[in-house]
Amino acid sequence: MAAPIIALTGVSKSFAGIRALEGVDFAAFAGSTHAILGENGAGKSTLIKIIAGVLQPETGEMRLNGAPGRFAGPNAAADAGIICMFQELSLIPDLTVAQNISLSRPPRRFGLIDRRAQILRAEEVLARVRCEDVDPRTLVRDLSLSRRQMVEIAKALGRDPRVLILDEATSALTARDVQTVYDLLSRLKADGVSSLFISHRMHEVEELCDRLSVFRNGRHIETFAKGARSDAEIVRLMIGRDVTAKYPPKPAPVARPAVLQVGGLSWETALNGVSLTLGRGEILGIGGLDGQGQKELLLALFGVLRGVRATVAVNGKPGLPAAPVLAKARSLALVPEDRKTEGLMLSLSIAENMVAAAFDKVARGGIIDRTRVAALIDKGVEVLQIKAGSVDDAVSTLSGGNQQKVVLAKWLMTDPQIIMLNDPTRGIDIGTKQEIFRIMRQLAEEGRSILFYSSDYAELIGCADRVIVLYDGRVVRELTGMAITEEALVAASLNTGDAA
Secondary structure, eight states: OOOOSEEEEEEEEEETTEEEEEEEEEEEOTTOEEEEEOOTTSSHHHHHHHHTTSSOOSEEEEEETTEEOOOSSHHHHHHTTEEEEOSSOOOOTTSBHHHHHTSSSOOEETTEEOHHHHHHHHHHHHHHTTOTTSOTTSBGGGSOHHHHHHHHHHHHHTTOOSEEEEESTTTTOOHHHHHHHHHHHHHHHHTTOEEEEEOSOHHHHHHHOSEEEEEETTEEEEEEETTSSOHHHHHHHHHSSOOOOSSOOOOOOOOOOEEEEEEEEEETTTEEEEEEEEETTOEEEEESSTTSSHHHHHHHHTTOSSSOEEEEEETTEESOOSSHHHHHHTTEEEEOSOIIIIIOOTTSBHHHHHTTTOHHHHEETTEEOHHHHHHHHHHHHHHHTOOOSOTTSBGGGSOHHHHHHHHHHHHHTTOOSEEEEESTTTTOOHHHHHHHHHHHHHHHHTTOEEEEEOSOHHHHHHHOSEEEEEETTEEEEEEEGGGOOHHHHHHHHTTOGGGO
C-alpha cells in the first residue's frame, strides 16, 4: 500500500480538563474516500480541526506526505492543500456568493479586486457543483440552507484541495444535491484527492467510502475496509453497546381531541391551501421531498411569515399567531431547521440559552428567580441527558447533538402544548437520535402534541402516528398506522398516480 497522505501518531487534545482525543493514530490515503464515524462528542470534530490547522495537538504529531504537517492556522493548512468544510458554514451572509467563494484569495487587477474575474470564477466552480441556478451576485443571506451548503462546497473546490474534509456536508441538501456531491466525490477520488467524510447517514457511508474509522470517547477504536463490518457491528463500535429498538413503540390508534386545526393555509407560491388537524398527544409527521413547503408551513404556524392566509384554531381559539411571541403565548414552540443560526446564541452559555425563551416563567415582579432558574436547568440537563462540563460553558463548545438538546430544552422550559420540530435529528448521531425519539414519545404520552417534519422517511415511519405528505405546497396524501410505509411515502412524495 502507498504511504498515507495524512498520518497522525499519538495525538491527544483536552478542553477544560476533558479529554477530546487520547493517543490517536490515524491515516488517510490519496484517491480514497475515508469515513470518520462516531457519536457526537466522540472526537471527530477535534480530529479534523487538528488536521485543518484550527487546533494544535498537546501530544503527538501529524505528517503530510511524510513531512511534518503541524500548521499555524487554517490558512497555512489550506496553502498545503487541506480544505475543511465544517458543519457550521463559514459563509458571510452579507457578502455575495462570488465574494464568499473568493474570500481568501480574490482575483486582483492593478492591485484592486477584479469583480468581473471574481464572478467568472464563481460561475466556474458553481457549475462544477451543478448550481448554475445560483447567481454569483446574490447575497448569501438570500439563499436557502441547501443552496448555501452547495456554495460552501463550491468555495472548497475553488481552493483546489488535495485533502478535502466534509463534516455533515449533505445533511441540509436536497436529494438532487446529494447526488451531485456523490458524483463530485467520485471525480475527486479519480483525481487522487483524499476525502475525509463525516456523516451519520450510514447509506451515504456505504455508497461513498472505501475505508471507515470509528471513534468513541476520544479514542480511535478501529479502521477497516468497506464491507468488512455490518451496520450493527459499526453501531456497536460507535456506542459501545448493542442498539435496542431504535424507535419507541407507538400506541394503538385512538380518537383524539383537536388542539390545532388549519384550513386553506397559503403563502406566496410555497404553500397552496394546506389543511391539517393535530390531536392531543399525537405525533403528526410531515413528509415529502425537500422544498415542498414543509419548512414554510412550520414558520407560518409560528408567526414568522407575513402575508399568510388561513383559517386556524389553537386549542379552540381562532386566529393565526401574528408573531413568534404570540405563538409562544398560545403554547406553541418551534425547534428550527438550523440550530447554529436560528436556535442558539453561540457566544452565550448553555444555561443562558436554556432559559432564553422562558424568562416569563422564571421571573417574579420583574426579578429573575435564580433558584427556580437553577432547578429548571438541572431538570433540563437531566431529562435530555445533555453532556456538558458545566452549564456555564459556552454552548458553542458542545457537540452538535448536545446543542440540539439545548434547543429542545429551551422550548420545553416554556411548557408548550404544541411542539413543532423542523428536521430535529439532522446531523446528529444514532445514540442522540434515539434519545430524541424517546423524548418525543414521552412528551406525546404526557398529552403534548408534536408536528414533526423529517427529511428521513425511516424517522416518519418509526415515530409518527400519522403522516401528511406535501407536494408543491399542498397536502397530497395522509397516511395512518400500518399504511405509513416507505413505498407509500415515496409514491406520495413524487405525486404519482399511486399516491392518490
